[in-house]
Amino acid sequence: MATNTQDAATLGSAGAASAISFNHLTKRFKNQLAVNDLTVEVATGRITGLIGPNGAGKSTALRCLLGLATPTTGETRILGSHYSQLANPMSRIGAVLDSRAFNPGLTARQNLLVLTAAAGIADSRVAEVLAQVDLAEAANKRVKGFSLGMKQRLSLAGALLANPEVLILDEPANGLDPIGIAWLRGFLRELAVEGRTILVSSHQLAELEHTIDDVIILHKGSLIAAGPKAEITNGSSLEEAFLALTAAAEAQAAEAKAATEAKAANAANQEGTK
Amino acid sequence: MNFAALLKSELRKVVFARSTWWLLIGAIAFASLSTAVMPLVLDSTRSLVDGNAMPGPLMDPNMVDAIFGKASAGYYFAMILGAMLLAGEFAKGTAIATFLAAPRRASVLAAKIVMAALIGLGVQIISAAIASVVGLIVLTGYEHADPHPSAFADLTLTACISGIVMALIGLAVGALIRNQTAAIVSLLAWMFLIDPILTVVLGSLQNEGSKFLFTSLIAGMMDLHVGDTATRNPLATMEFFSPLISVLLLVCYAAVLVGSALVTSLRRDID
Numbered sequence: 389m390a391t392n393t394q395d396a397a398t399l400g401s402a403g404a405a406s407a408i409s410f411n412h413l414t415k416r417f418k419n420q421l422a423v424n425d426l427t428v429e430v431a432t433g434r435i436t437g438l439i440g441p442n443g444a445g446k447s448t449a450l451r452c453l454l455g456l457a458t459p460t461t462g463e464t465r466i467l468g469s470h471y472s473q474l475a476n477p478m479s480r481i482g483a484v485l486d487s488r489a490f491n492p493g494l495t496a497r498q499n500l501l502v503l504t505a506a507a508g509i510a511d512s513r514v515a516e517v518l519a520q521v522d523l524a525e526a527a528n529k530r531v532k533g534f535s536l537g538m539k540q541r542l543s544l545a546g547a548l549l550a551n552p553e554v555l556i557l558d559e560p561a562n563g564l565d566p567i568g569i570a571w572l573r574g575f576l577r578e579l580a581v582e583g584r585t586i587l588v589s590s591h592q593l594a595e596l597e598h599t600i601d602d603v604i605i606l607h608k609g610s611l612i613a614a615g616p617k618a619e620i621t622n623g624s625s626l627e628e629a630f631l632a633l634t635a636a637a638e639a640q641a642a643e644a645k646a647a648t649e650a651k652a653a654n655a656a657n658q659e660g661t662k
Numbered sequence: 663m664n665f666a667a668l669l670k671s672e673l674r675k676v677v678f679a680r681s682t683w684w685l686l687i688g689a690i691a692f693a694s695l696s697t698a699v700m701p702l703v704l705d706s707t708r709s710l711v712d713g714n715a716m717p718g719p720l721m722d723p724n725m726v727d728a729i730f731g732k733a734s735a736g737y738y739f740a741m742i743l744g745a746m747l748l749a750g751e752f753a754k755g756t757a758i759a760t761f762l763a764a765p766r767r768a769s770v771l772a773a774k775i776v777m778a779a780l781i782g783l784g785v786q787i788i789s790a791a792i793a794s795v796v797g798l799i800v801l802t803g804y805e806h807a808d809p810h811p812s813a814f815a816d817l818t819l820t821a822c823i824s825g826i827v828m829a830l831i832g833l834a835v836g837a838l839i840r841n842q843t844a845a846i847v848s849l850l851a852w853m854f855l856i857d858p859i860l861t862v863v864l865g866s867l868q869n870e871g872s873k874f875l876f877t878s879l880i881a882g883m884m885d886l887h888v889g890d891t892a893t894r895n896p897l898a899t900m901e902f903f904s905p906l907i908s909v910l911l912l913v914c915y916a917a918v919l920v921g922s923a924l925v926t927s928l929r930r931d932i933d
Contacts, residue, residue, distance in 0.1 A: 451931070451932075454762060454765070455761070455765040456758060456761060456762070456931060456932040457931040457932070458929075458931060471765055472765035472766060474765075476664075477762070477763075477765060478762065478763050483762050485758050485762070486755055486758055488754075488755040489755050489756055489758045489759045490754075490755075490756060490759070491675070491678075491679070491754050491756050492754065493679060493680055493681070493754075494678050494679070498674070498678040501674055501678075502671050502674045502675050502678070502759075503671070503759060503763055505667060505670040505671035505673075505674050506667055506668055506670075506671035506760070506763040506764055507667070507763050508664055508667045546759065
């Protein structure tokens with residue numbers, strides 16, 4: 389699929405069902421427009437990168453998707469429903485929004501047991517997911533002693549507790565060292581091979597380059613491109629494509645602003661001559 | 663979402679957290695100390711007439727009842743635990759995980775209300791029971807009257823109600839303010855500073871409004887009784903509402919605060 393600005397964009401192969409959709413999503417915080425009329429769909433069974441610089445609106449869009457923030461206008465759907473309307477969302481959707489989302493005074497195991505209780509998941513899954521993210525030996529250590537990388541792994545373990553079909557990860561590579569990033573890349577690939585849909589946001593493009601199938605690019609809250617990575621990059625690197633697209637968007641915005649100002653000045657002049 | 667599952671999750675949060683146990687120890691220590699020092703203080707007020715000690719206040723069964731009433735003083739800690747139930751989640755960042763697991767906020771808040779009530783009840787029953795034993799032990803060192811037969815039933819009733827109400831007030835203030843430190847400081851500042859100052863100021867103006875203040879209502883509630891031996895607390899220094907009115911007003915305050923917390927929590931974004 390070619391780049392798309394504001395029209396509905398469905399990623400992945402033609403006809404693929406969408407697991408996630410943003411429909412004219414706008415989120416405003418007082419005077420700040422965080423997400424501007426975002427309309428895009430994420431195809432089932434693929435890894436989609438939601439990329440953009442800090443402040444592009446990635447996290448806000450994901451928070452609206454997961455019911456943590458209320459959209460100003462528009463709506464989001466995940467597996468056909470609003471997140472809050474799913475009977476037991478953790479059983480179908482795993483999410484990592486913040487690596488600090490665990491009580492530092494509790495052990496890794498205790499933090500996950502809180503989640504298994506809330507979602508009605510068997511406690512035996514805790515040991516399984518901790519082993520899956522290579523944290524089995526740290527199961528009974530308090531989270532406050534964890535490195536950032538260990539916290540990220542624990543967050544992933546929390547998201548995987550119910551073996552969900554959809555994963556939503558917000559900046560999962562933040563703070564990871566090169567070994568951690570390589571581990572994450574392989575880990576996401578393993579999950580995708582199992583047929584899961586993964587939506588992963590990041591501003592670190594090099595880390596996503598070899599991981600994602602599709603890409604959604606946000607800039608200053610607006611969608612500036614969406615489609616299969618190969619089409620978006622067109623032979624260049626993801627970073628080069630991103631820089632070119634954001635520069636084009638900036639130029640377009642500057643042109644639009646100049647045109648608006650000229651129109652306003654023209655109108656003022658006409659008022660003056662009258 | 664299964665409500666029992668949410669309650670189980672909330673229970674695990676409370677049981678796993680060390681702060682819960684430290685605050686329980688604090689409640690036990692505070693209630694025990696409050697109870698233990700009373701015989702000492704009251705006995706020191708005995709007057710001497712012609713070199714003979716007159717029967718002291720400890721020979722008054724009402725005074726002995728009042729000493730055991732002090733065993734319910736741990737409600738401050740129930741209030742703090744209540745405040746930490748939700749404000750603590752925002753302080754630690756776990757609110758996101760909580761509301762991702764259970765996106766229907768009303769259900770989460772309902773589970774927290776039930777848990778706050780249970781925590782308040784548990785803290786008060788444990789701390790009041792231990793403080794009562796401490797009081798009994800301390801009293802053995804003095805000549806004293808026996809408490810009224812209903813004294814411990816009165817204490818249990820008072821402790822249970824104050825624990826539930828104060829934990830709910832704490833939960834509501836924590837939900838409204840969200841910043842855990844600010845919520846706890848606000849609650850303690852109100853209870854130990856603002857409320858007493860208002861009591862003195864309104865009292866000096868002969869204003870009945872002081873009866874509506876938290877500390878006055880709690881003091882009024884301390885006269886709750888289940889038997890027919892009701893007397894006004896001999897330690898009381900001013901007029902309070904009747905115990906029943908005091909309880910009802912405290913419940914109303916808690917209901918208004920919890921209602922406000924519910925409305926705001928359902929609307930606000932989760933950070």
